[in-house]
Amino acid sequence: MDNHVFLITGATGAQGGAAVDALLDKGMKVRALVRDPASPAARQLADRGVELVQGDFDDAASLATAMRGVKGVFSVQLPPGREDTDSELRTGRLLVDAARAAGVEIFVHTSVARAGDQTQFVDWDSGRWWPDYWNGKSGVNDVVKAAGFPHWVVLKPAFMMDNFIPPKSAWMFPGLQDGVINSALRADTRLDLIAAADVGRFAAEAFAAPARFDRQDIDLAADSLTMGEVAATLSRVSGRAIESRALNGAGARxxxxxxxxxxxxxxxxxxxxxxxxxxxxxxxxxLESFSDWAGRHRDRFSFGTG
Incomplete structure (x- = not known):
């Protein structure tokens, strides 16, 4: 990729970190937008040869600095908070504006599967399904597509396999550390799953071959499993007994x-x-199957009673 520089946002998180890994594997030059360059996670990136630029999504000046000389951008935003409902759309727009002003050629944005379909969801008109989340996701997608980049790609991953390992698992499945997956998912509901590493690989491929992936919405999942099947896989790879419990909403809470x-x-x-x-x-x-992913992360699991 010669001397082209690629800016990764969210580089200390799951998807951004996976993009860093994939780009470095291809020998690409990586710059990471980080809030605190002195943090342990940021220092680990620097030790691998990643250039660090301090900045914040809400700081337009820092975004402009981070974009200097950049050929491509990997974009990921946090979903809106309950008290800052337009945060994702606001920060996504600021990032896109900075990239366009800097002449970025390739913009790869990661969103979520079904973003843009939300008005067709059952009971959508009644305000169900956290409208701010879905409108924020689809809104940023629309901003990316309308910005006028020479090349853009919107990746739309399903549920992250990485949610089953710490630190995410402590929040996503609080009973998992005790060997139980409690959820409001029905026993027969299949959850589409994707590894963060695969999102990173798609991003790297899009940067390497922008014409091939240009102007594509790409839904991403490698497996579709019930929680019973997830529990069985985790039991097998960990050697610990993991149980899945399908609860109603009140029971899950x-x-x-x-x-x-x-x-x-x-x-x-x-x-x-x-x-x-x-x-x-x-x-x-x-794309990595859940079984292969779980086997690769065997040492990171922390659950079960043995």
Whole structure:
């Protein structure tokens, strides 16, 4: 990739970190936008040869500095908070504006499967399914597409496999450390799953071959499993007994699940990510099965009673 520089946002998180890994594997020059260059996670990036630029999504001046000389940008934003409902759209727009002003050629944005379909969801008109989340996701997608980049790609991953390992698992599945997956997912509900590493690999391929991926919305999932199948896989790879319990909403909340998370699981029962796995694989970018992913992360699991 010669001396082209690629800016990665969210580089200390799961998807941004995976993009860093994939780009470095291809020998690309990586710059990371970080809030605190002195943090342990940021220092680990620097030790691998990643250039650090201090900045914040809400600081337009710092975004302009980070964009200097950049050929491509990997974009990921945090979902809106309950008290700052337009945060994702606001910060996404600021990042896009900075990239366009700097003449960025390739903009790869990661969103979520079904973003843009939300008005078709069952009970959408009644205000169900956290509208701010879905409108923020689809809104940033629209901003990216309308910005006028020479090349853009919107990746739309389903549920992250990485949510089953710390630190995410402590919030997503609080009973998992005790060997139980409590959720409001029905026993027969299949959850579409993707590894963060695969999102990173898609981003790297898009940067390497922008014309091939140009102007594409790409739904991403490698497996579609019930929680019973997830528990069985985790039991097998860890050697510990993991149980799955399908609870109603009240039961899931009583078991420690966040109300917003319970609503998301109930959404999966009714709507779900609906990723076409064959289409996701048709791009020729290897996608990791949940079984292979779990085996690769065996040492990171912390759960079960043995």
């Amino acid at each position: 009583a078991a420690g699940s966040n109300p917003g998370l319970v609503e998301s699981q109930q959404w999966a029962n009714v709507e779900g990510y609906q990723v076409d796995l064959a289409t996701a694989r048709s791009w020729g970018v290897p």
